[in-house]
Amino acid sequence: MRSAKRSWLRRLRWSLTILAGLLLLGAASTFTAVDQTLAPRPGGQPQVSKSQSTNFRAGFGRATLTPKVGAVVDRPEAGEFRSVPLAGYGDRHGQPATGVHDEVWVKAVAFAAGGSTGVVVSADALIIPREVAESTAANLAGTHGLRRDQICFSATHTHCSLGGWGQRFVGEAFAGPFNPGIRTWFAQQLAAAATNALGDLQSASLGAGRFDATNWVRNRLVGDRGQVDPGFSLLYAKQADGDTAVIGSYSAHATVLGSKVMQFSADYPGVWQRTLEGAGIKLAVFVAGGVGSHGPRVSPGGFEGSEVMGRSLAEETLRRLPGIT
Template identity: 35%
Template sequence: MNTASKKKVSRSWYWLLLLLLFPACIVQRIDRTPYQETDYYKETLANLNSGPATVTTGDTLEVGWAKVNITPPAPAPLAGYGKRLGMDYKEVHDTAWVRTFAFDNGQTEAYFVSLDLLIVPMLILQELEKEYPKLGLKPEQVYLSATHSHTSFGGWGRKIGIKLLAGDYEKEIVQQLTQQIVQSIQLARKNLEPTRIGYGSANAASLVNNRLTKSREDRDTELRFLKFERPDGTIAILSFFSAHPTTLPSMQPILSRDYPGVLVDDLEERVEFAAFSAGAVGSHSPVYFQREPFEGAEEVGERLAALLRHELHQVETSFIRTLGYNRVPLLLPEPQWRISKNLRLAPTLFNWLFGKHPAYVTSLQIGDVVLLGAPADYSGEFMDELMYTATQEGLQVIATSFNGGYIGYVTPAEHYNLDKYETRSMSFFGPHSGDYLTEVLQLLLRQHDKTAPALPSAEPK
């Protein structure tokens, strides 16, 4: 065999070897190691132990609130559905806002921020952390959340995978949104006054469905809310519900807040201020019967508002003095973006598409109510476990999703093998991510002071 022929054979074997090795480079088996045996679990426990919650009992809690318009002028990208491929909206049906509550008991201060967005974008979290020192704040003092509207604006992600869901990156949107959030914090801080606070809930089982299992048992059916009442009778409401705001057509080029906007606007016809945050929305969808655009959103929003108003006058309020918060890094396994029952794409490919972002669990304690923030579409099927832990601790618990990171849908491990969108395409970190995150949230909840009674006196101190 001459030299040229030998080179040809050598090249042939080279390409054959590449073809044989290529699948092994991009496809791997699902890792089903129990999370309790992993290093990431042990590191997260260490983070929890080394970073206990800040809980203070000071003077009577003062509360302030404010909202700032965050709507980019049309055209701008929509966020929420990959099949849009970054489609722009042409008109604005209802304005998007950032709504913020400020809390101060003389010992410390904290803030609750809700954005009329699909999620709290990872780049926004990154930019806000540059701004917090200018406000005299640490990141753990600002509790971030979103309404999860699938028809609000995007433009806030650089990676290819994020652009598919949120449109082309626009630096101006990120810069403006960051400053608008900062402005809302400053305005709420200026509006602080001694305020009575009460917790309430209403059963809204007729308005939520478990779209993953179709079971009527595995649902979070509660519409939860906090009532804020000032001595002059002024009232504000912060509400939470675990159903995806997905009542509007996916390919309609119109910006809207979906049913949370209808709920908030309805309430603000009767009280001074209202805000909404998505609860444990993973696997939960809204139930409605109207099919024309915006009629479904109006149906769900108006019915939720009616339920809340019915309970509102029965909720007693009192002055409280306890305020607490925490933020703990959540360590994660390698990404497991699944392509079949037992196979996943290599983590490097996932990270190339979506990027690597820090994830945290967050908490905010107001009296005996503790809010827990998850960096995910957190399933309402876990609420029973969180409520059981809260009862043991003498607390009320509210879970919210989308706190500035995003690790996909997290659902119970027994659902992992279902051939469903949530468990196949959007379960990014393996079969145990939901159970792992829930245990961490339970441990975070136990950090908070269960001896945090409301002040019986009507007079602030």
């Protein structure tokens, strides 16, 4: 009887873990896309819309999210920790990260028009935990007078970034052992990126577009029998001094890198961002789309696959930008 009870409890625990995982995937982004694109043009030209006003302003900011590991003692405000787990895969069993493959960042774009101000903040992270978002919002309310509804939090949904922010069984199953100092670092860097963007506000123009990226996304639940959202959506802001920022949103899970990868990495969204910035864009920001049933379509996987996928999406983005500026 006791054995049967233990077996039942194990099944219940794993069922709850799977359910929690699905909920986490659905919560990966609080960014809600508003479709303001025009109807498709003849000849396959990109869908675009443009907005330019002397009253419209935009500002760009960033802050590192990569912690320094191997410290003698934790110093959260400095981003220094003895160890930090990666968030995303339960079968890592809370093991600490072994190093950094590529830097992870928080990036922000602030907008101001008609007397209103808002800021989009996205991190190279699995999600923005509620407690971290609340702490960041309280910080920005005190320093900039922003209400919660003026702040849009999102994440790239990489499964190879900051863990340790979740409590209790479900949180620790996906993010590793809880460390309250990691929440402190996380919230501090979100606020820093937003503050940098708000301090950079200047006259700007804004364009929006969307292109088809069917080749890089699949339905990971039912394969070819299922539907996918193939669109890669773009916002393109250009300041009066010529500096530019791109916000991109796409539905393919950032899981080109599997659970055996134990280094910090932003996966293919990081490659997309770095490629754009290497081509002259001042700030490239990725926000996860409706990733729930959507997986990346790329072979091989690993760092080679993330490089191929991210670079291809970036090159297509760069081809489209002249049509929406």
